[in-house]
Amino acid sequence: MNRALVSGSFVLLGFGGFTLVALVALISAADGGPLGLPIDRLASPYALRILGFTLSQAFLSVGLSILGAIPLALIVIRYRRFMGRDWIIRLLALPLALPPLVAVIGLLQVWGRSGTVSDLLQFLGLDMRLSIFGMGGVVLAHVFFNLPLAARLMITHLERQPDTVFRLADQLGLSGWSRVRLLEAPLLLPHLPAVAGLVLMLCIGSFTIVLTLGGGPASATYEVAIYQALRFDFDPGLAAVFTLAQLVLATTILLVLHRFGGAPDDRAGTSSRPQMGGENLPRSVLALLGVYGLLLLAPLVALAAAGVGAEWERLVLLPRLWSATITSLVIAACSACLSVTGAYLLAVGRDRGLAPRGVARGLYMAGYASVGSAVLAIPPIILGAGWFILLRGAAHQTALAAVMVIIVNALMALPFVLRVLAPAHQAAMRRYGSLCAGLGLVGWRRFVLIDAPVLARPFAAACAFALVLSVGDLGAAAIFGAYDLVTLPILILNLMGSYRTTDAAGVALALALFVFALIWLADRINRISL
Amino acid sequence: MYLSRAIRFAVALVVPVSFAGSAWAQERVLTIYTYDSFIADWGPGPVLTEAFEAQCSCTLDWVAPGDGVAVLNRLRFEGDTTDADVVLGLDTNLLAEAQQTGLLAPHETDLSTLELPVEWQDETFVPFDYGYFAVIYDTQAIETPPTSLAELVASDGSQPLVIQDPRTSTPGLGFLLWMKAVFGDDAAERWQELSDTILTVTPGWSEAYGLFTQGEAPMVLSYTTSPAYHMVVEEEGRYQAAAFEEGHYIQIEIAAAVAQSGELDLAREFLAFLISPQAQSVIPVTNWMLPVAPGSEALPEPFERLVEPTQALLLDPQIVAERRGEWVDEWLNAVDR
Numbered sequence: 001m002n003r004a005l006v007s008g009s010f011v012l013l014g015f016g017g018f019t020l021v022a023l024v025a026l027i028s029a030a031d032g033g034p035l036g037l038p039i040d041r042l043a044s045p046y047a048l049r050i051l052g053f054t055l056s057q058a059f060l061s062v063g064l065s066i067l068g069a070i071p072l073a074l075i076v077i078r079y080r081r082f083m084g085r086d087w088i089i090r091l092l093a094l095p096l097a098l099p100p101l102v103a104v105i106g107l108l109q110v111w112g113r114s115g116t117v118s119d120l121l122q123f124l125g126l127d128m129r130l131s132i133f134g135m136g137g138v139v140l141a142h143v144f145f146n147l148p149l150a151a152r153l154m155i156t157h158l159e160r161q162p163d164t165v166f167r168l169a170d171q172l173g174l175s176g177w178s179r180v181r182l183l184e185a186p187l188l189l190p191h192l193p194a195v196a197g198l199v200l201m202l203c204i205g206s207f208t209i210v211l212t213l214g215g216g217p218a219s220a221t222y223e224v225a226i227y228q229a230l231r232f233d234f235d236p237g238l239a240a241v242f243t244l245a246q247l248v249l250a251t252t253i254l255l256v257l258h259r260f261g262g263a264p265d266d267r268a269g270t271s272s273r274p275q276m277g278g279e280n281l282p283r284s285v286l287a288l289l290g291v292y293g294l295l296l297l298a299p300l301v302a303l304a305a306a307g308v309g310a311e312w313e314r315l316v317l318l319p320r321l322w323s324a325t326i327t328s329l330v331i332a333a334c335s336a337c338l339s340v341t342g343a344y345l346l347a348v349g350r351d352r353g354l355a356p357r358g359v360a361r362g363l364y365m366a367g368y369a370s371v372g373s374a375v376l377a378i379p380p381i382i383l384g385a386g387w388f389i390l391l392r393g394a395a396h397q398t399a400l401a402a403v404m405v406i407i408v409n410a411l412m413a414l415p416f417v418l419r420v421l422a423p424a425h426q427a428a429m430r431r432y433g434s435l436c437a438g439l440g441l442v443g444w445r446r447f448v449l450i451d452a453p454v455l456a457r458p459f460a461a462a463c464a465f466a467l468v469l470s471v472g473d474l475g476a477a478a479i480f481g482a483y484d485l486v487t488l489p490i491l492i493l494n495l496m497g498s499y500r501t502t503d504a505a506g507v508a509l510a511l512a513l514f515v516f517a518l519i520w521l522a523d524r525i526n527r528i529s530l
Numbered sequence: 531m532y533l534s535r536a537i538r539f540a541v542a543l544v545v546p547v548s549f550a551g552s553a554w555a556q557e558r559v560l561t562i563y564t565y566d567s568f569i570a571d572w573g574p575g576p577v578l579t580e581a582f583e584a585q586c587s588c589t590l591d592w593v594a595p596g597d598g599v600a601v602l603n604r605l606r607f608e609g610d611t612t613d614a615d616v617v618l619g620l621d622t623n624l625l626a627e628a629q630q631t632g633l634l635a636p637h638e639t640d641l642s643t644l645e646l647p648v649e650w651q652d653e654t655f656v657p658f659d660y661g662y663f664a665v666i667y668d669t670q671a672i673e674t675p676p677t678s679l680a681e682l683v684a685s686d687g688s689q690p691l692v693i694q695d696p697r698t699s700t701p702g703l704g705f706l707l708w709m710k711a712v713f714g715d716d717a718a719e720r721w722q723e724l725s726d727t728i729l730t731v732t733p734g735w736s737e738a739y740g741l742f743t744q745g746e747a748p749m750v751l752s753y754t755t756s757p758a759y760h761m762v763v764e765e766e767g768r769y770q771a772a773a774f775e776e777g778h779y780i781q782i783e784i785a786a787a788v789a790q791s792g793e794l795d796l797a798r799e800f801l802a803f804l805i806s807p808q809a810q811s812v813i814p815v816t817n818w819m820l821p822v823a824p825g826s827e828a829l830p831e832p833f834e835r836l837v838e839p840t841q842a843l844l845l846d847p848q849i850v851a852e853r854r855g856e857w858v859d860e861w862l863n864a865v866d867r
Contacts, residue, residue, distance in 0.1 A: 046862065105740060113690075113729075114745035133730045211695060211733040212741075216725070218866045224733075228697040231599050233855070234606055234627075320571055385607075392608045397593075496736040498567045499759045499818070501743050 003443055005364070008349015011342045012367040015411055019378060022386025023240060029389050030237025037237050042245050047225070054221045054249070057135060057210070058203040061142035062196050068143060069150035069195075072292055074184055075285055076151075077158045082281050088289075089155065090519050092148035094300065097468040097515040099489040100141075100208040101496070102508045106299035107141055107213075108132075109306070116302070137213035142206065146199045148296060153198070153419065157191045158184075160423060193257040198415060200257075201376035204250055222246040226379055236385065243382050250377035254369070300512070306502075307509025315506050324491040324507075325514070328471050331402065331487060335409035336466035340459060342410065343417040344451075346371070347425040352433075371411075372418045380408050401485050413466040420465060424458035425451075464522025468515050488514070558588040560796050563601045565619040566594040567817075574809075574816040581812070582803050588796060597734075598700055598783075602628055609633070610790065615797045618658070618785035618804075622844065623703055625655060625784065626851035635789035639802045643823040647842040648780060655784035658804040659819035661753040662778035662839050663704045664771040665691065671748035675772035679712050682774075683724045690729035691749040692738045696858055699734045700781070705751050706861055707850065708779035711843040717857075721864035728865065743769075754778065754837045759818045761832035770837075777841030783819065 027034050041047060076085060095103060110116050111132050118129045132140055169183045207223040214220070222242045229238035281289070315321060350368055387404055394400060432450050436442075441449060452459075471488065486494070488511045495504035569575030569592045579590045595604040598619045605617055605628070612633065620628050628634065636653045644650055650657055665682060667675045672689055676682040682691070694702030713720045729747045732738040742750035749772075760766045785804060787797035803809055811825030814833065821829070 046859075049866075101737060101740070104737075105744065108741070108744060108746050112744070112746045131729070208733060208737070211698070212730065212737045215730045216728065216865055217695065217697075217731060217862050224697070227733075231603060232697055234603055318571065388607060392611050397613075493736060494566055494570055496740055497734070498570060498572060499739070499756070499763070500572070501740060504740075 002353055004348045004351075005353030005360070007345045008347075008353055009364065009367075011345045011349070012364070012371060015342060015371050015375070015414065016367060018407060018411065019375065019383065021390070022383045023243065023378075025386040025389045026236045026240045026243075026382060030235070030240060032237060037241050038235075039241055041238060041241060047242075047245070049218065050220050050222055050225055051245075051249070053219055054204055057138050057142070057206075057219075057221075058200055060135070060139045061146065061203045062200045064139060064143050065146040065150050065199050066192060066196055068147045068295075069154055070188065071288060072147075072151045073154035073158065073188075074180070075281075075288065076155050077184075078179075079281055079285070089152070090516070091297065091300075092152045093465070093468060093519045094512065094516060095145050095148050095296070097471060098303075098508075098512065099492060100145075100206075101212070102303065102489075102492065102511075103144060103299065104141060104209060104212050105306075106303040107137075107144060109302035110294075110298045111137075111140065116298070133213055133215035134219070135214075137215070138206075138210055138219060141209045141213055142203050144296065144299060145209075146202060149202075150195050150199055153195045154188060154191065156420070158187060160427070161187055193260045194419075197254050197257045197373050198376075198419070200253060201250055201373060201415070204246060205376060205379060207379075222249075223379055227381060230381060230385055236389070239382065239385070243378060246379075247374065247377050251370075251374050254373055258369075303505070303512065304509055306505040307512075310502050310506025310509070312506060315503060315510075320486065320491060321507065321510070324486045324488050325510075327485060328487040328489075328514075331405055331409065332467045332470035334406045335413060335470040336463045338406060338410035339413040339417045339466040340421065340462050343414060343421045343462065344425070344455075344459075346418065347422040350422065351426050351429045372415050375411055376415055380412065383408050383411075398485060405485065409470040410466070413469040416469060417462045417466050420462040421455070421458055424455055428454045461522050464518050467518050471511070471515055471518070558586075558793060558796055559591050560586075560588055560615050560793055560800060561591045561593060561613050562616040562618055562800070563593050563595065563604060563614045564617075565597045565601060568619055569594055572816065574813045577812045577816060578803075578809055581808055582800060585803070586796065586799060588793075598624060602631075605633060605788075606631055612788060612790075614788050615791035615793050616785060616787055616800055620655075620784050620786075621700060622780075622782045622784070622847055623700070623707070623850055623854075625652070625847040628786070629654060630851075633788055633790070634786045635791075635794060635797075637787060637801050638798055639805070641805070643805060645824065646782065646822055647839075648782075648844050650782075652784075655786050656801045656804060657782045657784050657822045658809070659813050659817055660780060660782040660822055661755050661819045662780055662837075662842065663701060663708055663751060664754040664756075664778055664837060665749050665774075666742065666752045666756050666769055666771050668742070668745070668748045669768055669770055671745075675749075675770075677773065678775040679708070680776070682727065682772075683720045685727050687726035689727075689749060690747045691727050691751070692729050692741050692747045693731055693751045694735055694738050695731045695733055696861060699732075701735050701738075701751055701753075702731070703854070704779055704781055706857060707845055708843060710857055711779060711845055712776045718860045718864040721861055725865040731865075753781075753819070754839070755814075755818050755820060755833075758830075758832050758836055761835070762815065762830045773837045773839070775840070777843045778837075778839035780839075780842040780844050782822075782844075 027037065030037060032038075076089060079085070098106075108115055111130055112118065113129045113131055115130065121128055121130075165183065165187070169179060174183055204221065205223055206221055207227065210219055210221050211224060222245055225242045226239050226246070229235045229242060346368060349364060353364075384404060391397075391400055428451065432454065436446055436450060488507060492504050492507050492511065495501075495507060564575070567573050575592055579592075582588075583590060593604075593614070595601055598621055601617055601619055602624050605612055605614060608614075609631075610633075617628070617634070634654050637656045639656055641650060641656070644657065646657060646660060665676070676685060693705055694700075696702040696706040709717045709720060709724075730741070732741070735752070738750050739752060739756075741747055742752075752771075754771045757767075757770050760769050785801055787794060787801060791797050804813075805823045807824055807826035810821040810823045811827040811829070813819065814821050814825070814829055820833075
């Protein structure tokens with residue numbers, strides 16, 4: 001056992017323990033205790049229908065998100081000097097940071113019955129209105145959220161590849177399909193299962209989107225059943241059963257994907273490659289970008305247009321708006337800090353702390369994979385409820401609630417943060433590992449002298465990503481309901497919940513700009529951020 | 531080192547809030563659990579706080595765990611360890627389950643001034659406002675709204691309706707009970723007929739009302755008082771409630787004192803204050819519901835113009851508590867698409 005392994009394991013135990021304790025607390029609060037869990041409810045027609053719907057929408061959503069993301073990633077990688085390229089990459093991070101309800105409203109302003117597209121059809125004399133409620137709407141919304149994420153992950157992956165590969169391809173004059181076949185596909189394919197796994201987690205755990213756009217109760221996920229069991233039936237045992245079902249389902253799919261892909265290879269690379277294309281994009285590429293624009297940008301534009309119409313002179317004077325902004329920032333900053341520190345220590349444990357084989361490594365890697373993906377299959381509401389049971393009656397509920405929200409947000413951001421930091425750390429290890437070993441640099445000194453400067457940019461990028469995810473998060477903050485803990489997304493929901501739709505649109509725009517500023521900042525610091 | 535500053539800042543932000551209670555230990559504190567919109571800047575909370583603190587020489591400490599259901603669940607989770615002296619914002623559909631916790635005390639309040647459309651004789655719960663569920667329609671899209679629930683059910687679906695999910699939302703459950711109260715054993719069949727008219731079923735009121743005001747659907751399930759908000763605050767008469775012949779299902783919002791509160795007398799004083807003329811003139815225009823007792827000031831004129839149901843429908847809370855699960859399953863099977 002060495003220090004790297006100890007610190008990595010400590011993080012694993014911390015995050016894993018936090019999750020397990022919540023689940024155990026919930027199960028022990030069940031009426032029949034752990035042995036009396038209503039497992040049989042999983043075979044009820046209702047639960048089976050949930051399983052069917054969850055699987056079909058998740059696979060459809062993942063398939064379309066991945067397929068749609070590939071051309072976009074390839075365009076960005078092939079053409080490196082066209083106008084607006086940086087903005088495309090930045091915009092890709094935005095959807096994930098929006099509260100789902102806000103995104104749903106933006107999507108409906110484009111695709112809804114009275115949305116822009118329907119109005120266009122009417123204008124063209126076609127007497128038809130789109131109705132996207134049902135599977136179509138659910139998948140559309142999931143693609144809107146996840147295609148950009150998948151594209152960003154692919155771009156990051158491709159940009160990490162060694163220059164030499166691309167140089168060689170350029171010298172051989174590879175272009176078009178032969179370039180795809182001989183260069184891009186082999187680079188990208190091994191990476192796809194990892195991306196698919198992450199996107200799948202997000203689709204399985206979808207709640208607001210599935211319910212609002214699903215069209216009816218036939219469209220439900222386990223998350224809906226968990227929510228119902230916990231709130232309306234007040235049945236912690238049943239909630240725990242559905243959570244376990246979701247966890248088993250997610251883990252099974254992840255393992256299958258893992259068989260296909262394994263871990264993506266993390267070779268060190270830089271982004272200073274020679275340009276292949278000039279500044280003028282071919283027409284076909286422009287047309288393709290237009291399609292992406294309609295799909296991804298139009299809803300955002302619609303949201304911005306609605307937000308501009310808010311009464312800003314009154315909004316900026318709302319004390320709630322400012323306290324919510326500060327609360328969001330503080331919670332997000334703390335979560336990001338925790339998440340990034342955790343991810344760094346996990347990566348250190350993985351790359352430096354272990355013999356290449358053995359039981360310890362197997363255990364560690366299993367834990368690493370769980371907190372790196374499967375954790376997303378546990379609904380924040382479950383974590384909150386479990387800890388709430390444990391902490392009830394404790395003093396300083398607001399302070400505790402703040403701490404809980406920070407931990408839950410950090411946990412939910414961890415899979416994303418790991419995907420930015422871990423490959424960068426591995427690359428740094430390859431480059432400086434033997435130097436450090438030779439100089440006897442370990443622990444804190446090694447961090448200050450080597451890792452901090454070398455990994456500054458990935459750190460900044462990971463931090464920004466974690467910030468963005470926590471700012472837009474609703475799940476965790478809504479559980480404890482401490483009145484003093486109002487974040488921007490909660491404020492938006494509160495405004496919408498009391499007829500103030502235009503104010504809500506204004507705050508949503510403020511949130512989007514705030515998040516966008518964070519992304520822009522991170523991008524300035526790190527040109528190849530996720 | 532902005533991160534360490536941020537952490538210090540976070541501590542500074544959180545700590546005073548959590549110690550605020552202890553600093554005022556000399557003064558009596560009344561802790562009230564309620565739903566979040568009640569204590570929003572624009573809700574009744576701030577105004578009621580000022581008025582009550584002026585008469586009680588005490589401090590009100592509000593806790594908002596979410597909506598009405600979340601308030602009840604917080605109480606159930608905490609059981610004997612609860613800090614609450616008063617729970618406010620449950621409704622008639624949660625009444626039986628709240629009663630079953632055994633945590634609530636008799637209100638011992640004089641309810642003779644109540645002017646509710648139904649008889650109120652409960653000894654634990656004090657009603658503070660009420661509303662009728664109603665289908666709100668957009669007058670720019672619909673000229674002749676349905677005049678009965680039966681007509682709505684039989685409509686061809688060209689004018690879709692958005693409702694809320696009875697599994698996750700109070701109005702959603704209210705509509706389920708409305709259907710049950712009107713159609714009884716035929717409810718499942720009627721749900722099937724209605725399902726072509728339902729555009730979607732949202733998790734909560736906000737999502738549904740958002741879709742409606744966005745023009746996505748010309749009808750939404752809400753309250754007869756919703757048009758009052760638009761007419762009073764936005765001076766906009768576009769959204770109106772459809773009056774239904776069979777009558778409208780009523781939702782009465784209630785409050786109760788917690789039995790093991792150290793401030794039981796103060797809690798009861800607060801319950802009495804809730805139905806005082808002063809409070810009753812504030813609650814309707816901040817919570818957008820109807821008053822349960824005479825207020826000290828007249829309500830804004832649009833309140834005069836709201837739909838007044840011919841009959842207030844209300845199922846026995848005890849029966850609702852027992853059969854809710856069964857009815858939700860019936861609904862699930864009927865509208866499953």
